[in-house]
Amino acid sequence: MADIEIVEGDITRQEVDAIVNAANSTLLGGGGVDGAIHAAAGPALLAECRQLRATRYPDGLPVGEAVATGAGELPARWVIHTVGPNRHAGQVDPELLASAFRTSLGEAERIGATSVALPAVSAGVYGWDRDTVARIAIDTARAHRGPQLRTVRFVLFGPAVFAAFDEAARA
Ligand code: ADP
Numbered sequence: 001m002a003d004i005e006i007v008e009g010d011i012t013r014q015e016v017d018a019i020v021n022a023a024n025s026t027l028l029g030g031g032g033v034d035g036a037i038h039a040a041a042g043p044a045l046l047a048e049c050r051q052l053r054a055t056r057y058p059d060g061l062p063v064g065e066a067v068a069t070g071a072g073e074l075p076a077r078w079v080i081h082t083v084g085p086n087r088h089a090g091q092v093d094p095e096l097l098a099s100a101f102r103t104s105l106g107e108a109e110r111i112g113a114t115s116v117a118l119p120a121v122s123a124g125v126y127g128w129d130r131d132t133v134a135r136i137a138i139d140t141a142r143a144h145r146g147p148q149l150r151t152v153r154f155v156l157f158g159p160a161v162f163a164a165f166d167e168a169a170r171a
Contacts, residue, residue: 004141005153006169008162012040014155017113018068018078020104022121025060025083027053032124033157037079041072045079063091064099066107076117080107084122094136097122101140108149115151120161130161134168 011019011033021037024030027049029038038045048069053060061067066082082100085091100121108116118137122128141152156162 002149002152006165011155014117015075016115016117018108018116019076020080020118023081033119041074044072064096066103068111080104087127097136105144109146117153117155130164134164138168
């Protein structure tokens, strides 16, 4: 089982093999952590995402799925894009959120990452409460079994969401 780490910080600065992006289905960038990742990675990341839209995902990346690209100018080697459920759009099934975390860890294994950093997917604009996100994220990470991943690091932006994850990790 991988070590689970909980840190407060900016995911774009993480020196890990892969960072997970809380993207939207278009894969073409957005606000929040998505905007921060694209800004820090530079145009190469958007170019790769456009390529994915032109090939594998003409209708966008479905909610609960994950796909990896390179990471442009980020310290990480890969960005794994996932789409969490949007509560404001009626996507209230916790399994969709668990799937976003689970498929992100699966994609990390598939590409050969040994360390991955993840944000609090759906805890921002997509409107899920931070305690629910934290519990689902930690449960999913604990259930993960894979040959390569040694470090699963949740990188939380701000003290409130950090505290929610810290509490879930102690439970
Ligand atoms: P979603 O649309 O999935 O809710 P958001 O980006 O709006 O995604 O928010 C998800 C979480 O990411 C929120 O807790 C937000 O505070 C956090 N976040 C924003 N910027 C960063 C960053 N640079 N590093 C880590 N987390 C971030």
